[in-house]
Amino acid sequence: MSHASQHTMPHHSVAILIIGNEVLSGRTREANAWFAAKTLFDVGCKLSEVAIVPDIHEQIVFTLKRLHQNYDAVITSGGIGPTHDDITMQAVSDAFDVPLLEHADTIKVMTDFYGEDALTEGRRRMARLPHGAKPIICEQSICPGALINNVYVFAGVPHIFASQLESVLGSFSTGKAFHRTEIEANLPESSFARELSDIQAQYADIEIGSYPGRCGNKPTGKICISGTDKTKIEHVKQQIETMLKDKQKT
Amino acid sequence: MSHASQHTMPHHSVAILIIGNEVLSGRTREANAWFAAKTLFDVGCKLSEVAIVPDIHEQIVFTLKRLHQNYDAVITSGGIGPTHDDITMQAVSDAFDVPLLEHADTIKVMTDFYGEDALTEGRRRMARLPHGAKPIICEQSICPGALINNVYVFAGVPHIFASQLESVLGSFSTGKAFHRTEIEANLPESSFARELSDIQAQYADIEIGSYPGRCGNKPTGKICISGTDKTKIEHVKQQIETMLKDKQKT
Numbered sequence: 001m002s003h004a005s006q007h008t009m010p011h012h013s014v015a016i017l018i019i020g021n022e023v024l025s026g027r028t029r030e031a032n033a034w035f036a037a038k039t040l041f042d043v044g045c046k047l048s049e050v051a052i053v054p055d056i057h058e059q060i061v062f063t064l065k066r067l068h069q070n071y072d073a074v075i076t077s078g079g080i081g082p083t084h085d086d087i088t089m090q091a092v093s094d095a096f097d098v099p100l101l102e103h104a105d106t107i108k109v110m111t112d113f114y115g116e117d118a119l120t121e122g123r124r125r126m127a128r129l130p131h132g133a134k135p136i137i138c139e140q141s142i143c144p145g146a147l148i149n150n151v152y153v154f155a156g157v158p159h160i161f162a163s164q165l166e167s168v169l170g171s172f173s174t175g176k177a178f179h180r181t182e183i184e185a186n187l188p189e190s191s192f193a194r195e196l197s198d199i200q201a202q203y204a205d206i207e208i209g210s211y212p213g214r215c216g217n218k219p220t221g222k223i224c225i226s227g228t229d230k231t232k233i234e235h236v237k238q239q240i241e242t243m244l245k246d247k248q249k250t
Numbered sequence: 251m252s253h254a255s256q257h258t259m260p261h262h263s264v265a266i267l268i269i270g271n272e273v274l275s276g277r278t279r280e281a282n283a284w285f286a287a288k289t290l291f292d293v294g295c296k297l298s299e300v301a302i303v304p305d306i307h308e309q310i311v312f313t314l315k316r317l318h319q320n321y322d323a324v325i326t327s328g329g330i331g332p333t334h335d336d337i338t339m340q341a342v343s344d345a346f347d348v349p350l351l352e353h354a355d356t357i358k359v360m361t362d363f364y365g366e367d368a369l370t371e372g373r374r375r376m377a378r379l380p381h382g383a384k385p386i387i388c389e390q391s392i393c394p395g396a397l398i399n400n401v402y403v404f405a406g407v408p409h410i411f412a413s414q415l416e417s418v419l420g421s422f423s424t425g426k427a428f429h430r431t432e433i434e435a436n437l438p439e440s441s442f443a444r445e446l447s448d449i450q451a452q453y454a455d456i457e458i459g460s461y462p463g464r465c466g467n468k469p470t471g472k473i474c475i476s477g478t479d480k481t482k483i484e485h486v487k488q489q490i491e492t493m494l495k496d497k498q499k500t
Contacts, residue, residue, distance in 0.1 A: 018300075021296075021457060021459055022459055022461065022474065023287070023300075024287055024296060024297040024298070024299075024300065025287060025291050025296055025297070025428070025430070025476065026284065026286075026287030026288030026289075026290075026291045027430065027459075027474060027476075028461075029284045030280060030283075030284065033280075033302070034276065034279045034280065036276075037273070037274055037275060037276035038276030039276075040276075041275050041276045046271075046274060046275055046304075047274040047275070047302075048274070048304065049274075049301065049302065049303055049304075049309075050268075050273075050274065050300075050301070050302035051299065051300070051301055051302075052283070052297075052299065052300035052301075053299055054296075054298065054299075055459075059298075059299075063299075081439055081460070081461075081462055082439050082440040082443040083439050083443045083446055083447065083460035083471075084443065084446060084447035084450050084458075084460075085450075085458070085459050085460060120440050120441060120443075121440075121443065121444055122439065122440030122441065122442075122443035122444065123440045125440075125443070126440070157462055178275070180275070180277065189331055189332050189333050189372065190332040190370050190371075190372030190373045190375075190376070191370060191372065192372075193332040193333045193334070193370075193371065193372035193375070194371055194372065196333055196334060197333065197334035200334050200335075207271060208334075208335070209271055209272055209277075209305075209335055210331070210333035210334075210335060211272065211278075211331075212331060212407055221333075224272065224277060226275065226277075
């Protein structure tokens with residue numbers, strides 16, 4: 001499904017499940033899937049799918065099961081705070097048919113941090129993990145994420161999400177970082193579409209994307225070349241630049 | 251699945267399908283689902299799901315069928331340009347098992363615009379529509395989007411996407427705009443989680459979201475109240491503010 005899937009590394013196909021009404025109602029611009037996409041690309045792993053769903057129990061459970069079955073790993077974002085709309089840990093537990101339990105070690109860490117009197121019902125909610133899950137500890141929060149089966153449960157707050165991803169990034173690294181380079185074509189996409197397609201057909205392990213741009217009133221194109229082999233990327237770039245020069249002459 | 255789904259208006263549940271490797275590889279930050287979420291919220295329609303998939307034919311077809319069956323309407327974004335990675339119109343045709351054909355009226359419009367000699371293979375690609383689809387004409391592009399069954403096929407370029415959405419927005423308007431208001435709580439979420447949950451339980455048609463914030467080193471909360479009834483939103487806001495004041499005293 002992606003270049004990374006050609007390797008037999010752990011987690012070569014990855015989906016992200018964003019949970020939160022605030023994204024679907026336009027209150028909040030999605031940031032974590034974007035951050036993860038960039039971070040995973042740099043360690044040689046490309047996202048296969050992103051799903052954004054509301055804080056609705058059945059929809060989270062259904063989507064989580066689908067992604068868990070279709071991909072090597074799933075990262076969820078959001079819904080692990082203390083309030084009524086934070087229902088991700090319960091949904092993950094139900095998706096794997098295990099109970100959601102207070103995690104003794106986390107309760108201890110939180111008691112040491114807040115003091116016993118301040119361990120409110122809300123905070124105790126955040127110390128619950130699906131039975132059998134491993135806590136994901138990061139530098140930015142005392143409340144853990146969770147790893148159960150192939151599902152990584154992360155917070156929605158961007159700096160905590162980033163820190164949690166950082167703490168498990170080794171499991172996503174294929175050992176072959178992706179690279180990309182771009183060409184600004186001073187021609188409309190439609191004028192070089194066929195030639196670009198012919199070049200793409202020559203390379204199974206290089207991905208060529210073409211995106212429309214605009215220079216003043218004139219339509220132009222941006223061509224993006226990506227893959228794991230920097231030398232080959234450079235070679236393809238030169239081939240495309242030569243093709244574009246020839247086009248401009250005609 | 252959303253407040254809007256309580257009405258019997260057209261398109262009360264809507265999903266968006268974003269198609270493009272550039273989003274999943276972190277090259278481009280997703281913008282169209284975010285724009286649509288805000289625009290639809292303002293006309294009383296909340297998104298039920300967003301899916302982001304790569305430029306892979308089977309994955310687009312599979313996801314489109316799933317969303318088409320589960321929701322009243324689907325909006326797709328991206329993949330309708332002239333290059334090899336623009337495969338959305340073919341995928342939509344295959345999802346509905348109809349041929350992808352050149353659209354005579356569009357060919358005529360493009361011939362008038364570009365002149366017959368400049369109607370390249372790439373441009374002809376952009377004049378194809380799934381058989382039976384209606385072209386979606388907008389102010390920002392000569393190449394049409396398409397409406398087939400309950401699926402709206404839009405461009406990925408943000409200003410064209412926005413213009414195409416604008417041109418069909420009437421079909422998404424429930425006649426009851428959503429509104430939202432927010433409260434900055436000077437307390438951590440965990441301290442008012444239970445009381446907020448009790449207030450939410452009193453209102454089926456008001457949605458209360460709670461999001462963590464931070465004031466210096468102190469964790470705080472942002473409470474978002476939304477719904478179609480402005481008076482009720484204001485009432486709930488006052489009820490929450492009173493609750494927070496009581497909390498702060500204790």
